[in-house]
Amino acid sequence: MGNQMIKKANAFEILNHWLLAGSFLILTLSGFGFLFHLQQVVAIFGSANTMKIWHNYAGIVFSISLFLTIFNYLPVSLKFGSDDMGWIMKAGGYFAKKAAIPPQDVINAGQKLYYLFILFAGIAIAASGFFIWLRPQVDDIRKWILLSHLVHNIAFDLFMIAVPLHIYLGTLANPGTFRIMVYGTVPLEWAKKRHAKWVQKMGY
Amino acid sequence: MARKALLISPELCIGCRGCQTACKAWNQLPATKTANKGSAENPPDLTPNLYNKIRYVEMPSETNTVRWLFVSQRCMHCDDAGCIKICPAPGALFKTKEGATAFNKDNCIGCKLCVAACPFNVPRYDEKEKISKCNLCSDRIADGLAPACAKTCPTGAIRYGDRDEIIGKTQKAGYQKLYGQMDLGGLGVLYAFKDSPKIYGMDEHPQIPETVVFWHKVLKPLAYLGLGGAVAASLLHYIAIGPKKDEEVK
Ligand code: HEM
Ligand code: HEM
Ligand code: SF4
Ligand code: SF4
Ligand code: SF4
Secondary structure, three states, X not given: OOOOEEEOOOHHHHHHHHHHHHHHHHHHHHHHHHHHOOHHHHHHHOOHHHHHHHHHHHHHHHHXXXXXXXXXXXXXXXXXXXXXXXXXXXXXXXXXXXOOOOOOOOOOHHHHHHHHHHHHHHHHHHXXXXXXXXXXXXXXXXXXXXXXXXXXXXXXXXXXXXXXXXXXXXXXXXXXXHHHHOOOEEEHHHHHHHOHHHHHHOOO | OOOEEEEEOHHHOOOOOHHHHHHHHHHOOOOOOOOOOOOOOOOOXXXXXXXXXXXXEEEOOOOOOOEEEEEEEOOOOOOOOHHHHHOOXXXXXXXXXXXXXXXXXXXXXXXXXXXXXXXXXXXXXXXXOOEEOOOOOHHHHHOOOOOHHHHHOOOOOEEEEEHHHHHHHHHHOOOOOOEOOOHHHOOOEEXXXXXXXXXXXXXXXXXXXXXXXXXXXXXXXXXXXHHHHHHHHHHHHHHHOOOOOHHHOO
């Protein structure tokens, strides 16, 4: 009984996560290539022109994938209650050993906030990116392009802070978490400690 | 290599537009069909096939029926160039040793960000979505020749030379300050205006858009700092506090 596994993520969720992460990696790499004229990065893509094509089409994949995350994470992320506040007040227990954390949903308060951030910043970077790319016919196009350029880059900076923290939290900081995005399953005992409300709802 | 510049003297210009034709001839740019819109100013705006044009300004005058101002418009070859600053493609826009802002269409990715970042609304793009604008005839000036427009101008309204020499000479001739002398690190096209620049259709204080400056000074470094900081913070946390071992989670 001690090592019974339960399913936390289905195949759709896992596939979509790696589409999101994969396209994001291409976008970030080419983004840095553009920002700092990195010749080594341009060489990976062949030329600046092919790098732009990769960037733009990875942007399409990223946008579709971002849209699909809504079905997995938006409803639960919008449910933000006192247990979530409790998690925030204790900073998730990341700065103290054996902190008593209130029971959490299928994703904890930090993950909810992270998701809402990804959605918000993702929409901003995608909308501004498509605007620069497709240049819709609008009055005062120069102003709108400059605004998009600003938004694209502010969102990029925020991503550069948030995503490394997410990767750390999803791997090294929380042993046992990374397998969710590979196998989709976690040990029941592991889940009981971290996602008690969800485990209860699942009928365990 | 001393920085080169063009000196534009609108009062010497007779509006013959020889410069427009010479530019097209040298840079192999086709003519464009335009419609008569009741002004001799033609074409009405810069195009990917028109690197320079004479702006016709009609002013009321006390001594004549009308006062004509003919102002040569083109890329200003800014020292601090907004187009170069914003361009994400290595080698698409660059400075030549003479100070010209030149371009290489092969490297241009057609994003058109330069169009928005230029204080003078100069860059245009061709049917392949590549940048197109005056390049100060960088191929000619590299060989010590004057740009085609300056070479062809019959009245001396467009002159070409060492930038410092031009400034020195015009100062002796009584011009306190040329338009473009100080702006944007100094423009590569200087104007000997006799009136306020506004009358000639020029921006009094041309500036790179604030958002582009902010991006360049703050957002760009922040991309590296944010990434580095987040990775460093993670490592620090891993070392100082460590992962959540299962037996420690309650
Ligand atoms: C989602 C759809 C996206 C689209 C359509 C898009 C489109 C664009 C476009 C058109 C440019 C200008 C250069 C070029 O034409 O390639 C650009 C630049 C850039 N993009 Fe994106 N992008 C998207 C997403 C992203 C994402 C997710 C990131 C990174 C997290 C990113 C980072 C950057 C960076 C750093 C630059 C260079 C900044 C600059 O020079 O302004 N983009 N993008
Ligand atoms: C290689 C890098 C990455 C790793 C190792 C990783 C790992 C993980 C893991 C293990 C989870 C499951 C957490 C759980 O269900 O408790 C997860 C969830 C998630 N990941 Fe990633 N991820 C990576 C990159 C990314 C990127 C680049 C993005 C978006 C730009 C992203 C967005 C998300 C979102 C929105 C979730 C669901 C909500 C959440 O758990 O906070 N991930 N990731
Ligand atoms: S006038 Fe515009 S295109 Fe020419 S150098 Fe200045 S910013 Fe660039
Ligand atoms: S259109 Fe070409 S020259 Fe202009 S900013 Fe984009 S890559 Fe650079
Ligand atoms: S300097 Fe050369 S490219 Fe520029 S307007 Fe004159 S002739 Fe045309």
